[in-house]
């Protein structure tokens with residue numbers, strides 16, 4: 447990494463928020479991924495300056511949230527990873543409206559909603575991502591999705607220009623938004639919830655959490671559902687029916703508890719996971735003529 451760039455970076459953001467040769471396995475729920483040249487955890491104020499600096503020095507940069515939908519390659523990431531963390535995690539509630547910075551975790555925002563007696567985001571309480579990552583993915587569960595509760599999103603483009611986009615402009619559909627193709631960074635999201643009963647909201651969240659514990663292999667690192675749900679099917683059922691329950695490549699395994707999850711069973715590499723995903727896709731295609739599409743996003747060098 448260019449020394450002049452690093453010196454300039456140190457002028458923009460405190461040394462304690464700059465991590466060189468940072469193992470990405472510490473920033474992904476798969477617990478997989480080689481080193482990022484540099485990882486930074488900026489505040490909302492520092493973010494535009496860092497993006498401008500990267501552009502000036504022609505250093506590529508990538509945005510990550512909690513890394514709960516990412517598969518980072520074993521050779522890591524050349525350039526700068528900008529991780530949205532709690533330094534960009536303010537949550538403000540005003541009546542039935544909640545505004546949260548992109549790095550706030552869904553769990554924290556859902557807890558705040560419950561505390562304020564606001565209903566509508568119970569479905570999201572157990573999804574282990576940030577609100578920024580949840581909007582990009584239009585994350586959803588148990589009949590709800592981010593699309594139902596977002597009213598607008600504050601984004602920044604690669605030139606540091608900020609703008610407010612309405613929910614319609616995000617083009618949200620099943621695990622999709624237009625944000626990656628437009629290279630927009632999410633800075634803040636605004637959600638509209640409804641008045642409800644705090645005890646009932648907490649009870650619903652606890653019930654859904656319990657369902658996850660029972661059905662999902664939460665005892666192992668993973669990125670949740672590895673594949674998207676193909677129209678008219680369930681990925682997990684197709685994989686199970688193809689006889690792949692427990693199928694293993696190196697340290698990666700199709701979870702016995704839920705075949706829709708690939709887990710890091712035992713020191714898996716990104717290559718193990720990729721290979722397993724390819725073999726699962728080929729077998730399901732051959733058995734049922736259905737093409738599985740990854741839900742997990744690949745990042746870096748494999």
Ligand SMILES: Cc1cc2nc3c(=O)[nH]c(=O)nc-3n(C[C@H](O)[C@H](O)[C@H](O)COP(=O)(O)OP(=O)(O)OC[C@H]3O[C@@H](n4cnc5c(N)ncnc54)[C@H](O)[C@@H]3O)c2cc1C
Nearest residue numbers: 511512513514515575576578579580585586587632669670
């Ligand atoms: C155990 C487990 C259970 C899960 N259950 C569910 C579930 O029920 N439903 C569901 O939908 N998902 C689920 N997931 C997947 C994952 O939690 C969601 O996709 C989540 O929304 C990802 O958020 P993140 O902050 O971790 O994003 P990351 O994984 O860090 O990033 C995902 C994508 O968003 C981009 N991104 C992140 N933040 C920003 C930002 N601020 N601006 C621009 N781009 C950004 C990244 O570049 C990347 O392309 C699960 C994952 C796990 C591990």
